[in-house]
Amino acid sequence: MNSTEHHPDDPNGAAAHLSHDGSTVPAPRLARSVLLATMAGYSLVTAVNILDAGSSPLENGIGFLALLVIFGLQLVHSRPQARQSSYGCRVTTLALQAACCFLPLALFHLAWGAMCGFLAGSVLLLLPARTAWPLYVAIGLSLYGYSAFVVDRSLFDSVYTLETTLVTGLVVFGLSTLTRLVARLHAQRSDLARLAVAEERLRFSRDLHDLLGYNLSAITLKTELVRRLVPDMPAPARAETDSILALSRQSLADVRKVATGYRDMSLREEVAATRSMLEAAGIEVVATVGTGPLPPQIDTVLATVLREGVTNALRHSHVHRCAIRCAEEGGVVTLSIDNDGVEPVGRNPFGAAGPVPRQAADEPGGTGLGNLTHRLGRLGGSLTTELGDDGWFRMTARAPLGARPDTFDLNRMENAQK
Template identity: 35%
Template sequence: MQPRIPRPTVIAAITVTMTLVTMAGLLAPGFWAELFGRGDPARLALAGTLVGAVFALYGRMLWASLMRRSRPWHAAGLAVVTAGCWLLPALLRGDGGWGSALIAPAGLFAVVLPVRAATAVTTAATLLAPAYGLALGQPTPTVLYAAVAIPLTAFSGFVTVWFFHVVQELAEARAEMARSAVGEERLRFARDLHDVLGHSLQAVALRAEVAERFLDRDPGRVRKELAEIQTMARDAVRDVREVVRGHRRTSLRTELDGMSAVLRAAGIRCERPEVGAGLPAHVHEPLGWVARESATNVLRHSSATWCLITVWADDAQVWLEIVNDGAGRRAHGAGSGLSGLAERIAAARGEFLAGPVGDGTFRVAAAVPRGEP
């Protein structure tokens, strides 16, 4: 089972708490010596005041950095935290174990300051800490430990905040990808529904008009057209169900057969082209959608008298070209399905062209690579 990622505020609270616990571990030897060694209430009160102020300011600035709420005064706050930590071993001299206090503020160097400034401050602290510790009479191991731990602590603080921000950005990117996936699915559904119903309803309307023309003259033709209308309506219902399920598959050969039959029934001269048996399977669907939408546009947006369909292939691509003579007698602008076709062919890494040629004809051409995209 995949664990649920907590909210950013929860992760930030855990990070701040763990950092302060780590700082408490650095300062615990000094407190232990003051509490059970010297037993001086004044020294203990001074230590508690300084440590409490450092903890409060440190936690607030770390939280603000994690939540991307850094302010200009945070640099001054870092100076206060550093001064408080470095004053502890000076004010409470002796073998109390306050040498580790020099390390504590380093975790904020690269968090509060820009990279160059943080590098300079970390370098200066690393060089000054041994001299400062020796001047206060601290043991040599403590001094060497501080010199090594300061740059490591600074780097650790930077990495902690950086990882937090990376996780937050990944979570936001994941949410955005989910929203984009939903949007893309809506667009796919709208495009498929337009292509399916636009073609089917136009064909049904055409068959109904043919049946109406032969109503008094040829009852047999009317019965044939009504049977075709019933078949088209059932096919449209099936296609809509497949669109909803996302499983619709289009065949170029089937679409070209249907296109030529519908156009001929509308009185438009159109011969069904030969489609080679060796065409790759992946080219049928995008080119089949081109044939379907082109038939819809010829019937709905033009008054063409002929339509020429050509399919050919070379070593690199499979081409489908549909030309009709209705560009000069168009009823109104082309349908919005052409933009959907361009998207489909682009998704198949193909080429798509559509527009008037200049001699009164309108040309739609699409090419899909023979190899798998």
């Protein structure tokens, strides 16, 4: 995890965050402030040009009103969620901005040119690349044509107008995109921190349950055996033995309670966090969870399968698309994790070295798939992996809803000792 450095006078996170290589990454508030200051600077230059043009008070009022409208629309277009609006809404606001950009040219001529740069930047921000870049160039050429043929400026002035329009558009596009990326990075840092904490809690609960729980179970069993092997022990010794037995049983119950509380996870929360993480990495994600509330044991194991599967896929392959689906049918919950990131050399994208098998073995062993297979097996479930004919790698976990977890049984251990 990357460490962060917070300035004591900046409780809202406006200070820079320190990354693992020592470089600084601006927080969202700082990035938005830079973008806002840049757009305000361009608008102020245009306002000064309007006042310097010697127009009438009415014309100046129209110019300032159009300037405010453009500034407001640019704020809307530069926000991180702008691309999530419907296509029709984006086209409508772009058309309104275009009207406010081009119509005042008749009053203020090239003194208004910087606002067309805002329009060029908005086109790049809101439209698909195959449409945006031709329109971006067309806006610059339109200002060049207006300067050269309408107001009859020199070739040097016309080229300068073209260049300033395109550069202004790139500045708006670049700063808006940077602000969007910084906001996503900031949100992703929170997700990664939460996932790291959850992973550590899971590791701690597993060690607590498997190591300390086993030792306490053995102490309980040995104490029971002492009572049976020495039936005629003195009363004080029997009382002490009973005290030790009661204490070990209570300690074992407490350890299991604490371990269970630490390792409880939610599949739905894990799906949401995973989707956010993958989308921030530029991976196309389809995620559906078609089940009701799941038993805690199944919910935790499936959430762990999802985390391990996606982590290994990102670590060992080049994923561009990922599909996560969970459904319940016939009393069995099925979680499938598919991705298109199988490497050409045939490396298993979920962590196993060597050629990718058509059906991977479901044997426990190793720290990744084997551990997950073992945990699902204790619930009566299974874990399979396969490379489909379509080139997608599929990982499928199944767990029956009615199954009881195969927990540690003191009677079974006692019988084994006998």
